[in-house]
Amino acid sequence: MSDNTIETLRARLASGETTAREVVTASLDAAGRLNGTLNAFLEIDREGAAARAAEVRGGALAGVPVAVKDNICVKGLQTSCGSRILGDYEPPYTATAAERLIAAGAVVTGKTNCDEFAMGSSNENSAFGAVRNPWDTERVPGGSSGGSAVAVAARVVPVALGSDTGGSVRQPAALCGVVGLKPTYGRVSRYGLVAFGSSLDQIGTFTLSARDAATVLQVISGRDPADATTADVEVPDYAAHLTGDVKGARLGVPRALFGEGLDAEVRAVVERAIEVFRDLGAEVVDVELPHARYAIAVYYIIATAEASSNLARYDGVRYGFRAEEAPELRSMYRRTREEGFGAEVKRRVMLGTYVLSSGYYDAYYLKAQQVRSLIKADFAKAFESCDAIITPTSPTTAFRLGEKTDDPLAMYLNDIYTVTANLAGIPGVSVPVGLSREGLPVGMQLLARHWDEATMLRLADAYERAAPFTDRPRVCATAG
Ligand code: GLN
Numbered sequence: 001m002s003d004n005t006i007e008t009l010r011a012r013l014a015s016g017e018t019t020a021r022e023v024v025t026a027s028l029d030a031a032g033r034l035n036g037t038l039n040a041f042l043e044i045d046r047e048g049a050a051a052r053a054a055e056v057r058g059g060a061l062a063g064v065p066v067a068v069k070d071n072i073c074v075k076g077l078q079t080s081c082g083s084r085i086l087g088d089y090e091p092p093y094t095a096t097a098a099e100r101l102i103a104a105g106a107v108v109t110g111k112t113n114c115d116e117f118a119m120g121s122s123n124e125n126s127a128f129g130a131v132r133n134p135w136d137t138e139r140v141p142g143g144s145s146g147g148s149a150v151a152v153a154a155r156v157v158p159v160a161l162g163s164d165t166g167g168s169v170r171q172p173a174a175l176c177g178v179v180g181l182k183p184t185y186g187r188v189s190r191y192g193l194v195a196f197g198s199s200l201d202q203i204g205t206f207t208l209s210a211r212d213a214a215t216v217l218q219v220i221s222g223r224d225p226a227d228a229t230t231a232d233v234e235v236p237d238y239a240a241h242l243t244g245d246v247k248g249a250r251l252g253v254p255r256a257l258f259g260e261g262l263d264a265e266v267r268a269v270v271e272r273a274i275e276v277f278r279d280l281g282a283e284v285v286d287v288e289l290p291h292a293r294y295a296i297a298v299y300y301i302i303a304t305a306e307a308s309s310n311l312a313r314y315d316g317v318r319y320g321f322r323a324e325e326a327p328e329l330r331s332m333y334r335r336t337r338e339e340g341f342g343a344e345v346k347r348r349v350m351l352g353t354y355v356l357s358s359g360y361y362d363a364y365y366l367k368a369q370q371v372r373s374l375i376k377a378d379f380a381k382a383f384e385s386c387d388a389i390i391t392p393t394s395p396t397t398a399f400r401l402g403e404k405t406d407d408p409l410a411m412y413l414n415d416i417y418t419v420t421a422n423l424a425g426i427p428g429v430s431v432p433v434g435l436s437r438e439g440l441p442v443g444m445q446l447l448a449r450h451w452d453e454a455t456m457l458r459l460a461d462a463y464e465r466a467a468p469f470t471d472r473p474r475v476c477a478t479a480g
Contacts (some may be wrong), residue, residue: 095192174443
């Protein structure tokens with residue numbers, strides 16, 4: 001692979017063809033050059049990153065430039081969460097996942113644009129302007145980790161971190177033609193990830209290949225004493241699982257999800273991907289996920305409930321922005337939140353507060369938690385007859401900027417294939433599998449059992465070997 005992967009970078013560094021300093025400088029240049037067009041970065045750390053690159057010694061990611069979503073804390077850089085209420089707030093510490101990347105030799109080059117507090121599927125909810133899709137700059141990159149997806153798709157960095165609460169890594173990965181992985185809940189520390197829906201949030205990765213995803217996951221995984229929800233589960237040697245052999249692997253296809261609402265072209269491209277697996281010797285079986293049709297409703301109750309509680313801390317006292325000229329404490333709170341939060345965040349805080357209110361708790365929140373258990377049980381049952389499940393990642397390719405901004409429900413329906421994994425806590429990965437007639441990327445999603453990222457990555461990697469995705473976006477830092 002001659003593309004901008006960690007793999008090729010490592011080879012170029014090892015042969016002495018280039019140095020960490022050169023690589024990082026080129027990445028910073030590209031970030032700056034393309035930002036006027038793509039708006040993927042909210043902060044580019046020119047001097048800091050160049051200086052750190054000069055000090056890189058060794059490690060699995062020595063000299064690899066990394067971009068980090070602006071809701072993941074990195075000391076010395078801002079963490080705005082795409083929100084005016086945090087603005088250029090600088091956290092006093094670094095998130096564990098970013099810390100582990102840095103310890104492995106990676107150099108953080110900047111913070112990426114995202115939907116405000118990671119709420120959105122198009123990146124249009126950022127207080128700092130929408131991110132543009134490098135395949136067609138009139139279209140959205142997906143969200144909420146749009147900036148990170150674009151930074152990797154446009155070959156600015158080989159690796160970026162994002163967060164996935166209901167699909168925010170996988171969906172923008174699909175719309176931008178890169179690999180996006182959400183680990184099992186508890187695999188990667190959330191310490192230093194600004195909380196949105198704490199029972200759903202996971203930090204995930206953007207890369208150009210499944211092999212690179214395995215490399216990065218290896219570095220960031222594992223128990224962290226600073227996050228009690230990380231599990232003490234062994235982290236396998238992911239690279240060792242990338243054998244290219246999927247003979248006999250059982251691939252579950254939930255046929256019922258391939259109907260209504262799914263774009264015909266997306267469907268056809270994903271069907272072809274299933275045939276690739278069949279040709280490789282995998283066994284394709286039908287599975288049922290009978291409660292999947294409630295997933296959007298359940299997700300948008302649980303996620304908003306948790307968000308309304310998590311976002312209570314932004315009161316104008318503890319962090320960032322405070323409204324001016326408030327006569328007394330309560331109006332200071334009110335004005336700060338009124339001026340500091342955008343429309344989508346306010347909508348969710350109100351929805352979440354409503355579903356948690358004493359009069360409606362049983363009807364909405366409790367009911368949603370019950371159905372969440374059923375969704376989880378659906379997967380447990382399905383994984384009795386298969387090793388991984390395959391679906392489209394997103395029902396459509398990248399849509400036009402502004403196309404769905406007035407219709408929150410249409411926007412929420414983008415997440416139909418991705419939210420179930422967060423509700424169940426299982427891992428998922430989106431892999432680019434082709435282009436639509438308009439030249440827009442299509443992603444397939446693979447889902448696996450809890451802690452079984454290894455099988456998922458083995459399948460993804462085998463697919464890439466058999467049917468490599470070699471197209472590049474129109475806006476791209478490197479020539480083909
Ligand atoms: N699009 C979903 C939402 O708006 C998922 C967001 C996410 O994964 N952070 O909530």
